[in-house]
Amino acid sequence: MPYIPHTEADVEAMLQTIGVNRIEDLFSEVPENLRFSRELNIPDAMDESKLYAHLKGLSDQNVDATKVSWFLGAGLYDRFVPASVGAVISRGEYLTSYTPYQPEFSQGYLQTIYEFQSMIAELYGMEVANASMYDGSTSMAEAAVLAHGLTGRRKIVVSASVHPHYRQVLETYLWAQSLDLVTISTPQALTEDYSVVDDQTACVIIQHPNFFGSLEDLGKAHDAARKAGAMFIVVSDPTSMALLKPPGEFDADIVVGEGQPLGVAMGFGGPLVGLFACKRELVRRIPGRIVGRTQDHEGRPGYVMTLRTREQDIRREKATSNICTNEALMALAATVYMSALGKNGLRKVAEGTVRNTQYARQALAVQGARPKFEHKVFGEFVLELPRDASEVQKELIPRGIMAGLPLGPYYGDAWKNSLLVACTETRTRAQIDHYAAMLKEVL
Amino acid sequence: MPMKQVPQPISIFEKGSPGRMGANLPETDAPEVDLQAALGDLRDDLHLPELGELEVLRHFTNLSHINYGIETGFYPLGSCTMKYNPKINEATAGLPGFRAIHPMQPVETAPGAFEVLAQVQEILCEVAGFDEITLQPLAGAHGELTCLMLIKAYHDSRGEGAQRKYVLIPDSAHGTNPASAAACGYEVKSVPTDAHGNTDLEALRGMVNNEVAALMITNPSTLGLFEPNIKEICDLLHSVGAQVFCDGANMNAMVGTTRPGDHGFDCMHFNLHKTFSTPHGGGGPGCGAIGLMKHLEPFLPIPVIRRASNGKVQLETARPLSIGRVSAFYGQFLMEVRALTYLLAYGRQKMRNISRFAVLNANYVKARLRDVLPAAHDRHCMHECVLTATRYKKGGVRALDISKRLIDYGFHPPTNYFPLIVPEAIMIEPTETETKETLDAFCDAMIAICKEAEESPELLHGAPSTQIVGRLDEAAAVKNLDVRWIHPSRREKAPVSG
Numbered sequence: 055m056p057y058i059p060h061t062e063a064d065v066e067a068m069l070q071t072i073g074v075n076r077i078e079d080l081f082s083e084v085p086e087n088l089r090f091s092r093e094l095n096i097p098d099a100m101d102e103s104k105l106y107a108h109l110k111g112l113s114d115q116n117v118d119a120t121k122v123s124w125f126l127g128a129g130l131y132d133r134f135v136p137a138s139v140g141a142v143i144s145r146g147e148y149l150t151s152y153t154p155y156q157p158e159f160s161q162g163y164l165q166t167i168y169e170f171q172s173m174i175a176e177l178y179g180m181e182v183a184n185a186s187m188y189d190g191s192t193s194m195a196e197a198a199v200l201a202h203g204l205t206g207r208r209k210i211v212v213s214a215s216v217h218p219h220y221r222q223v224l225e226t227y228l229w230a231q232s233l234d235l236v237t238i239s240t241p242q243a244l245t246e247d248y249s250v251v252d253d254q255t256a257c258v259i260i261q262h263p264n265f266f267g268s269l270e271d272l273g274k275a276h277d278a279a280r281k282a283g284a285m286f287i288v289v290s291d292p293t294s295m296a297l298l299k300p301p302g303e304f305d306a307d308i309v310v311g312e313g314q315p316l317g318v319a320m321g322f323g324g325p326l327v328g329l330f331a332c333k334r335e336l337v338r339r340i341p342g343r344i345v346g347r348t349q350d351h352e353g354r355p356g357y358v359m360t361l362r363t364r365e366q367d368i369r370r371e372k373a374t375s376n377i378c379t380n381e382a383l384m385a386l387a388a389t390v391y392m393s394a395l396g397k398n399g400l401r402k403v404a405e406g407t408v409r410n411t412q413y414a415r416q417a418l419a420v421q422g423a424r425p426k427f428e429h430k431v432f433g434e435f436v437l438e439l440p441r442d443a444s445e446v447q448k449e450l451i452p453r454g455i456m457a458g459l460p461l462g463p464y465y466g467d468a469w470k471n472s473l474l475v476a477c478t479e480t481r482t483r484a485q486i487d488h489y490a491a492m493l494k495e496v497l
Numbered sequence: 498m499p500m501k502q503v504p505q506p507i508s509i510f511e512k513g514s515p516g517r518m519g520a521n522l523p524e525t526d527a528p529e530v531d532l533q534a535a536l537g538d539l540r541d542d543l544h545l546p547e548l549g550e551l552e553v554l555r556h557f558t559n560l561s562h563i564n565y566g567i568e569t570g571f572y573p574l575g576s577c578t579m580k581y582n583p584k585i586n587e588a589t590a591g592l593p594g595f596r597a598i599h600p601m602q603p604v605e606t607a608p609g610a611f612e613v614l615a616q617v618q619e620i621l622c623e624v625a626g627f628d629e630i631t632l633q634p635l636a637g638a639h640g641e642l643t644c645l646m647l648i649k650a651y652h653d654s655r656g657e658g659a660q661r662k663y664v665l666i667p668d669s670a671h672g673t674n675p676a677s678a679a680a681c682g683y684e685v686k687s688v689p690t691d692a693h694g695n696t697d698l699e700a701l702r703g704m705v706n707n708e709v710a711a712l713m714i715t716n717p718s719t720l721g722l723f724e725p726n727i728k729e730i731c732d733l734l735h736s737v738g739a740q741v742f743c744d745g746a747n748m749n750a751m752v753g754t755t756r757p758g759d760h761g762f763d764c765m766h767f768n769l770h771k772t773f774s775t776p777h778g779g780g781g782p783g784c785g786a787i788g789l790m791k792h793l794e795p796f797l798p799i800p801v802i803r804r805a806s807n808g809k810v811q812l813e814t815a816r817p818l819s820i821g822r823v824s825a826f827y828g829q830f831l832m833e834v835r836a837l838t839y840l841l842a843y844g845r846q847k848m849r850n851i852s853r854f855a856v857l858n859a860n861y862v863k864a865r866l867r868d869v870l871p872a873a874h875d876r877h878c879m880h881e882c883v884l885t886a887t888r889y890k891k892g893g894v895r896a897l898d899i900s901k902r903l904i905d906y907g908f909h910p911p912t913n914y915f916p917l918i919v920p921e922a923i924m925i926e927p928t929e930t931e932t933k934e935t936l937d938a939f940c941d942a943m944i945a946i947c948k949e950a951e952e953s954p955e956l957l958h959g960a961p962s963t964q965i966v967g968r969l970d971e972a973a974a975v976k977n978l979d980v981r982w983i984h985p986s987r988r989e990k991a992p993v994s995g
Contacts, residue, residue: 056842057581057774057930058854064933068861077853080860080877081754083723088755090849096620099844102585109838113594115609117602120593128601129825136520138554140591143778146568147561150582153780155574158964159904161506162564163779166557169509172981176544182980186781188635191825199680219825226798226821230646230681269537297532299540312825322610323600323826324635324833325782337978343780348974354505356966360974366638366676367915371685376676378638383778390557393509394519396547406525408535413527430537444603451606459601483526 056099117451119320123485125414127434127476128265128459129190129217130323131315133293133403134480139317139390143383153343153379157358163382164357167345170389177295177392178309179302180331185343185359186385187328187377190312191220194259194289195227196341196375197308197330201257201285202233203374204339209234209254213245213275215264216289218464224259241468243268243427243436248278257285257308262301263294266474267411267434268427272304280305292316292329292388294432296397296404308332317391318384327384338364341375406479407433410486414477417490421497426472434476436461439497443473446496453492505965506563509556510982513548520550544984563965564779565909571935573862575881575912575924576671576719578749578771583842586774586835595834600826604812610830611810614802617786617833620840621767624848625748626758627788632828633798636783637746639823640766641677641713643798644787646820647764648711648740649681650796654818657738661710667696669720669916674713674744683710690918694720694874696730707737715744716760717879719916721859721924723750731761740764745788748772749928750856750879753849757788764789772851774839775832784832798823854929855880858936862925865940869947873919881926883919894950894957896921901968902949904961906942 060068065077074080081089100108124132143149147162154160154167167185174183187193198210210228212221214237221237228235236250243266251258258279262270272288279286287308288301293315301309313327314320332340338361346360366373395403411433415425422440439446443460450457462470477486532539548556566572572579590596598607618630634640645664652661664678667688675685686704691697696714712734717723724730731741743757743765749772751757757765769775769784789797795818805811843851856879863872863882870884886896900910900923912924927936949956961967 055847055850055854057583058850059930059932060854060857065857068857068933072857072860072864074860074877077857080856081723083725083877083879084755085725085728088728088759090626090753090755090759094623094753094845094848096623096845096848097616097841099846100841102842105585105838105841106589108841109589109613109834110592110594112609112612113589113592115607115612116594116598117606118594119597119599124599126599126602130599130601132597132599134523136550138519138550141554142557142561144587145558145561147564147566148779149587149776150566150568150572150579151564151779152572152574152577152579152777156565156900156904156910157969158901158961158966159565159909160779161965162560162562165506165508165560168980169982172510172983173545175981176984179540188639188782189825191822192635192639217825219822222799222822223824226646226823229821230642230649232682295540296543297536297539299538303540319596319831320599321596322598322607322830324824324829325784325831326825337980344980346974347979348970348977350967350969352967354966356969358969358971358974360971360978360980362971365672367672369676370672371675371679373672373676373679376638376642376673376680377636378671378673379636379781379783381778381781383776383782386557386779390553393546393548393556394550394553395522395545396513396518397543397545398516398547399518399520399522400543400545402522405530405532406523406527408532409525409527409530412530412535430535432536448603451603456599456602456606479523479525486527 122454122456123489124456125458125475125477125489126456128474129312130320131476131478132320132480133315133478135317136394138394139387142390143387148386149383154359157356161356164345166386166389168347168357170385171345173389173392174329175331177292177300178290178331179300180309181334182337183331184340185345186380187330187342188381189326189328190310191223193310193328193330194220195224197287197310198224198257198259199227200339201287205256205285207254207256209236210257211236211238211251211255212259213238213240215240215243215245215266216259216261217265244429245270245275251278251282251284253282255282255284257287259287261289263291263432266436267431268429269432272301276304293404293407296400313384313388316388318387325381325384327381327388339374342377343380403479407477410477410481411435413483414475414486417486418493420490420494423493423497433478434474437473437475439471439473441471443471447473449496450492455489455492506560508982509546512552512556513546515547517547517549519548519553570907571931571939572909573911573925573927574909575926576746578926578928580774580928581930582774582776583839586838589838590831590834595831611802613834613837614827615804615810617837618802621786621788624752625765625788626756628791629789629794629797630786631797632786632833633823634785634787635824635829636781637766637768637785638673638677640785640787641673642680643823644742644764644766645677645681647789647793647796650820651740651793652710661708663709665704665709665712667714668918669718670713670715671719671744671746694722695724695726698726701730702733705733705737709737709739711740711742713742713744715747716757717747717750720874720883721878721881722874722876723879727760746771747880750852752851754852764793769832769836773836775835782829782832784829796820851929858927858929858931862927862936862940866943869944870923881924884923885919886921886923889950890921892951892954894954896923898957898960899923899946899950902946902957902960903942905963908939908942
């Protein structure tokens, strides 16, 4: 039996100690009519070599970023991950541990979480960060719920230049609590009109760099929120923070984001790691876990999960959130990544991203294709094609290029020729040139 | 048992030296760019560590040595199902065709990924007896929340949304249950447990009416006991138009033996990181699939993944009654790859052994400890047993002291003080992957500790004494809140404590 180590002699001895004759007798409390008597209608058991072959066969059917040149980003990026990250997070002491409810036995993990919180707060220019959230989208939704709880206001204002899936998740969370969502439209890919922000507004949510890769005017967004007494929430890509002035310098109340670019695989979108940082005055309202430094009775320093009275297992229906887990393993990956790259490495990655993006913006202007906007961008931009972007994207795949994200399905017909093109530091000039040549061929 | 001779770990921020880097990064060959011109104002400083690659590895390797996982030793944490996480699952989840794919790439370029999701859904449907599965929730609590959203949408669709204000939850429930109900706008009412450890049916009858949206119930209960009246309970709720949610945390007791879908539940969340062995990773990623019956299907979160009659897997996004999206993409995909690998290792022939041996191990521990730590309810337990340490309380020893002393014996403690209704609760879940020898060693340790509790309680009060730190001052952690390192140049502006 896979993974079950019992011998017949073990079973015999154990049943004798318990005082029953058969394992089935232990299920006597399950009413007869609820016992499942037939065989399960599922595939046959596989040995380890068949298992690997089966899964390998499925994985081979997918077009992945090791097979073609990858220009699809939209919130998840094909970044370089040092081998050291995988080596650390596959260690059984981390991989197979549970939430550090017994701190004396979990000092290693607790310290890494404290270091994670420190690095995320630093990146975003904020005072505190939590131990992570499920993903960027739920992190943003929790931030909005926090703003409602703090201000007592029911209207959440979000810019349309925030990731469309994040806005959909937000809509679901707000519906569940009967809160209102108002979206600022962004036909020019920048948030400009804040006229919907008023004294009923709990928070203003803006993304920077935004979904289109463009840099927003955070000062303007901040002023619009403050004037109305609303909270100011920013969604930010962590890699860009190596170069950009962080939202903390614009007096953001909460900064959230997707931590995947910090050493986590794209993995078809999971598991990811949500980032959540805020002002210190909000620390007792933070959803999820927080690790703090303290000491034992002999004065030795150590770490514990703290401010636990916010959490569901103690506070139950009065908790700040229903969240039980964080994404500890992915947060650990991010911590190793940020430690390995450090200040200079993260800057190098961000700069490589900017250089490749700027180069692609010029190089891909072929056969009537052109950048749709002239905004300042960080790592992606909108390429306007002379015809349907979805068709062009499909024609480029057999030519070895995952060209980007067609925006028509998200923003309507005015965007059907628009393609969101991302360039990470892992792209090369040769790949971009090849993209330009193939684009010329299909247009 | 002497204190481990390990030096106090140093923070990573106090290691390294300016200018050092621990990664061999891609060199960019695109032309240089004036960053200020391209991006506008740049940030001034960035205080991240600066270490060499070997220094980084030593830092995290040494920290791993003061952390305990299933691969380190026995981890009988009740309610958490800390079973072996097979290594083959890590190998399959590491395949580039799974790791390096993007959820927004064209659907037709990832047929293998959708096939993984469809196969997990189909196997879970059959194993748990539900009509539909979605893998979109990202953790157990997220699955609970999603189920409540489905229930809310269901009542709304029948014009009863405003009328149904309450969610009933037994007093033995996980804290996530009431917290999820609150996050869905419901008021919570607590249902008592009777003397046998079952839901108090009489009390429940008095609480059930047409203002109730749902009952959230854990089966087997958090007492590790199968709820013998579960069908009757479901019928009672249905008779007033309410729904019944099953907290599936304890699914490990049921796999292949009994199916929650046959008990009368309308929906349930799974913890694939418990029952189906995706690694807990230090408290996440969780992995919270949900199962549901047909009448809740129209409200499924988008996207819905379905196998068409031609066998091809398809994606449905245009679903007018859907609650919407609950997470950004398709759920914890690489965890689903691990879960599928695990499910197929057991397959049709072996699946039921999971519950059989989980229940055998739990009853064995319960039997071996009965003289020193009696069960809260003397019935056959399911996959875990809840014991009570009240007899040591008069000597000043609490359940927590017993647990902390176990650390000195080299075992991870069980869950303490949960469920809340059992005084001095010690909740032990051994799982099916442990040998008899391990269980015996653990039970011997527990028996020895109980003897110490009577003869030299100070050993327990001082425990653990073998780790790098003793019991930590949690009150001081809150009072002198220190949740991040701050660079010395900024300490003036933002004090570390206060």
